[in-house]
């Protein structure tokens with residue numbers, strides 16, 4: 001399964017990713033990824049969030065496990 005992260009230094013807390021995928025992203029005082037791994041049915045929403053993020057702060061993480 002895939003993993004995703006938010007690069008906090010790039011995040012401007014606009015909330016777009018949370019609006020698209022509230023199961024995955026929680027944006028309040030901090031930018032959090034709620035799920036350890038992203039199931040295949042959520043991958044499309046994460047992809048949409050990556051495209052919508054104005055600062056390209058969301059990245060897939062290589063999972064070598």
Ligand code: SF4
Pocket residue numbers: 006010011012013014015016017018025027031049052053054055056057058
């Ligand atoms: S869409 Fe990008 S900039 Fe906006 S809150 Fe999410 S990670 Fe941060």
